[in-house]
Amino acid sequence: MSPRQRDVTDLVSRAIAGETRSIARLISLVESESGQLREVSELLTGHLGKAHTIGLTGSPGVGKSTTTSALVTELRARGKTVAVLAVDPSSPFSGGALLGDRIRMQEHTTDPNVYIRSMASRGHLGGLSWATPHAVHVLDAAGFDVILIETVGVGQSEIEISELADTSLVILAPGMGDGIQAAKAGILEIGDVFCVNKSDRDGAETTRRQLRNGLSMTARADNWKPPIEMTVATDGLGIDKIADRIDEHYAHLLDSGGLQSRRVARAAREIQAIAIAEIMRGIDVSAGTLMQSLATKVTAGQLDPFAAADAVLDHVR
């Protein structure tokens, strides 16, 4: 065992023991996409699957961070330890977008049983960071009862979050045309629990009705009927009901076998993503110049891209 390996083994042990600084360092390590990710993943095996992962999504302005913060308060009151992973799917060039949200979470920063972390990056393949599932694994192994994965609800990223979560909470607010937006973004299919926040405002009832109509026309593979709750997160109103509905959904997942099938599907996606990343690394490392010359030929109309792909695959294999 090399000194570096011993360091990683030690770091993982400390993170599993729940030591905050080691958790932070380990997430930074998996975020850096270092060669040690494989080693970390190996060391975490056997320590996973205990946390209830909950995805929170919503368009900008629905009060997502306030709701997350209120939910943390409620879950803590119920005796649960909570980790929050705030994922920003925006461009890497425009970092710091989640700063305002972090400030809203400040009341929890002195609670040793709450861990808050932002990740601001987009992934290789044009989606969420490749590191996000690995960060979730670290938090899971560290023993948090609940992991809240929060993201700005922009198109694809909320679908990806729902694939990482056991339970997906979708937050809407009145007067944002969200009834229509819900249908467009496909969130009707991914939400397990819906929350109409800012429900003291005009139009909350309309938003709920539109949502209920939309849900009644949406086919689900399981037999869960997604509930809708009204909240005013700034005052903590309705947040207890959200926590109840989330618990009920988890109980339903356990009873129906849905938890196991969701998690197996998630593992399959993760294995696939790793396999693809391995192949892409192979292309970058050994076929970089080849790719450039093939792409130039394709651009000049001398080669079709399928034949070019064959050449790349032959080279990598």
Place this chain on the structure above:
Amino acid sequence: MSPRQRDVTDLVSRAIAGETRSIARLISLVESESGQLREVSELLTGHLGKAHTIGLTGSPGVGKSTTTSALVTELRARGKTVAVLAVDPSSPFSGGALLGDRIRMQEHTTDPNVYIRSMASRGHLGGLSWATPHAVHVLDAAGFDVILIETVGVGQSEIEISELADTSLVILAPGMGDGIQAAKAGILEIGDVFCVNKSDRDGAETTRRQLRNGLSMTARADNWKPPIEMTVATDGLGIDKIADRIDEHYAHLLDSGGLQSRRVARAAREIQAIAIAEIMRGIDVSAGTLMQSLATKVTAGQLDPFAAADAVLDHVR
């Protein structure tokens, strides 16, 4: 040559000759992800690269479709033939979301030199449809001078559209908090021409100023300074200037060599996507059962996902 092959060869020839019905059938063929895609791609080789592809993105409500329609009118007045590809990145379950937009395009449906097509699907890897670049190739080979690729601006999809386009037009409107949204979604980096639509409304000047400030702080790899124009698309106001700016950007791309490098990069991404799809097909076909059993082991904590990915790759190779 099998009868089916002869059919495809014939279809591609007719599409290249500009026959509308054959263009439509050929796009449907590439959309269906049939095994004939490779053959189509081969037949299109040598007929590509003539069209100027322009991406149009903007949040819901900025007047994207009205702007697209007005731009089509302007380009037609300049004697150019135009194809419009409207890509809906939302869930496949919620089809028909672009219906309203199509209605707005109706004035062009009787013009034989305008071709309009909607594609409503999301791709394998969680982004735009895999078929979108292939549909663009069909329209390019069919000889349209300009191909407008329009999409709802939700996060990742607009970045993907910008990767398909020679020139990216980003549309904003006043009073939508777009100054901040622009920064979050990374559109400052991808826009080559910016349009503040609904510029007769309050706040248009503020939106322009915010945008200009944002752009002044944004680093670009080329030395193009993205212009901002004010429009009222419903009245056609300012659309001529948009068309001018788009032309100027194209001229800049030609002069600077940027067109070639953008297109080579695009070809490389396409080759890579095909290579990945090939490998994934291999995984589905030959490693489907294996994947299920590996994913079950990973879920049970008996195997780490990297070792599982190795097993999948060994099997596929």
